[in-house]
Amino acid sequence: MFYIQKLKLINFRCYKDKKINFKPGVNIIVGKNAVGKTSLVEAIYCLSLTKSYKASRDSLLIQHDQPYYVLEGEFINKERSHSVLLSYELDKLRKRLLVDNNVIKKMSDYIGTFKVVMFSPDDSELIKGYSPQRRRFLDVYLGQINNKYLKDLSNYNKVLKNRNELLKKPNQNEQDLEVLKIYSEALVKYGINLITERKKFIEMLNPEVAKISLAISNETEKTELKYMPNVEKDDFLLKTFRQLKKDLYLQTTGLGPHKDDFIFEINGKDAASFASQGQQRTSSIALKLGLANLFDKLGMDNIVILDDVFSELDKERQNQIMQLFKEGKQIFITTTTIDSIHETLLENSNIIKIERE
Template sequence: MIVQSLELKNYRNYQDIKMDFHPGTNLLYGDNAQGKTNALESIYLCATSKSHKGAKDKEIIRFGEEEAHIKLIVEKRGVPNRIDIHLKKNKTKGVAVNGSPIRKVTELFGILNVVFFAPEDLNIIKNSPAERRRFLDLELCQLDKIYAHNLVNYNKVIVQRNKLLKEMDGRAGWYETLDVWDEQMTSYGVPLIARRRAFVRELAGIVQEIHYSLSGGREQVEICYASNVSEEDFKKVLAKERGRDLKMRASLTGPHRDDIRFLINGVDVRHFGSQGQQRTAALSLKLAEIEIVKQRVKDSPILLLDDVLSELDGSRQNQLLQRISHIQTIMTGTGLDDFVEHCFHIDKTFHIENGNVVGGFNEQQQSGI
């Protein structure tokens, strides 16, 4: 899988730009706040329909403009596919694949598979459960359209159920309405739990092998799916805890409260691991994500690295670069010196300055890298 080109119009600080990428390693470099991450965000948006930052469409459109446009060409198994996304300030975004508009966002999933790795991902182990659930959801949505369908509908049900819980205040007839929402919660929630459990089980074996290698054979890592409720008990527990939900005016049972636990040599690394152990576990998780995509789609995903190398020590940098040498990588950094110093092979560079490509080179022009 190769991203051949990316065109942006009125996207954040980009007015009108086109980048043609190398099938190997591409580096976008320049000072901070020049637009490097924005380019990676646009590629991620073409894969998932969402910003990795959680930004709203209107926040992405260039200041003073009403619309933004992304055009991306991805080659998959030798066949080029074009993804067009129109972002509008006051309307739902428009998405087209090979010139044909799609009706549901889930139709976009799987056309372009990406793994996004940013410095904040190194904290995924120690941060809140919401971030680990987000990791599960974003990866599973790219790999499983049924999961994406269930997740979208489950989240809608949770919003409506919570709204009802907040507005009831003992009103006659409303209590029975919860039965309808509870039925839908379990209908969409049970397959979510089952799919997450299977995915974490699959992920665990790959992470274990990678982490063992990254730690020099000193650490064994385990990943456990910490579900808020089992598939079998969901409906029963939901009914049992209704009184608590009414009191707290929130839905406290279901996969929207799940987590993943990481154990290193039997110890919970989130609470008792060192920062180094937490970062190694996070790196293992992202590398395992690449392997799972490869196994599932029979192709390599696009790796988006947002200034991650600056956050890793030399050993982890080398481990990362060795494991991604066979897939297309689009990465950002503030300068070329670190790459030259460590003899990292870069096939093509783009010098980004204030939303423009002002320089760079390709592999034929390389000198010292």
């Protein structure tokens, strides 16, 4: 079994110094709005992925007028205890990660060690929002499965940055054009790997999402993902060189997986255009449930976080969703009241009441 047993937060969000214990199985975190429920599950997410799913910068996670934050977690994996410490110092702009008291020099080497699947009220934006949100979804969850993908993504982004900087340089000479050719070839090399893995990931995920969307819609709505690469890998190199003149004019790289996208289809129709708000909600839940099930199928234990998701679901739908999770999985549910939670679920859960610090 895999779960987080202890969590300590120092200068993190609204918490000055907070220690809290969790149990395997379902943990329900109850409290009024703005008391720190989401901050607790955000801390668990950070310990897993080394960054927040909400804040764009680590400095935003530090409590007001404090110089740093520290998160400490104790994870149990196959009956063995592992400590994880994540900290960020504002004055040095330095993030540190220690696992079992060993310093991890590259965060990408750690990601995927302790996996988490996050449900949040913003998940519907994956359907109706902009493509960067969907690419981020691919990077976050594919990166937990495939560490090489993260390394290829890092290399791709470095090459892309260098190429764009050179495209902006005024009056390029012959040497600059030769360097652009080298950058273009490297971009295609790493980009092909990203396209290949994204396509494979969506192909693995689709059967799980389809199965769950049918289960929670009484067999009426089948959700599937359709990958839309910006460029096909077989044409990538040729099109990149054909595009060079245009890239020079626009001073940016116009082709590549940094412009990829995918769409949701419900019964073969584009969900963003045709689905109701309720259907979009069901599809986004099916996506994350399918993801958790895919992790399980691949033998990858994971923690599931349901942040303020049950508030919009009736008790029957809550129970239906919980039954789709693998038995014994650690699940966190945040809510303002337990009155809306199914009685059977409450009986078998660890209730944690949170009040303003």
